[in-house]
Amino acid sequence: MYKISRILFTCLIFIFSSISSAENTKGHEINLSTSEAHKHIDINSADIETLSLLKGVGMKKAEAIIKYRNMYGKFVLVEDLLNVNGIGEKILKQNKSKLTI
Secondary structure (H helix, E strand, O other): OHHHHHHHHHHHHHHHHHHHHHHHHHHHHHHHHHHHHOOOEEOOOOOHHHHOOOOOOOHHHHHHHHHHHHHHOOOOOHHHHHHOOOOOHHHHHHHHHHEEO
16 A cells, blocks of 8 residues: 555656646746847848838838848948838837847
């Protein structure tokens, strides 16, 4: 009887530690996703797909940003995006906190 109780107790500990481990992993994945969402986009090196994810910026405006960057060189200030055809104050304001040089 003692041996069966001990085996049962060991199994319960194993089950609860597995559940606890799974919950910790799940929470870690959520935190990782959240931190990914808070990354800044470098407008001097971002590709077209990344730029197109910005609010109000689709593939055409992302292409215009890259074309401007290729023609005139790197942006000095985030506000220099206003020089790109199709990028106005509204789009800049919506995305400014996510952008970096």
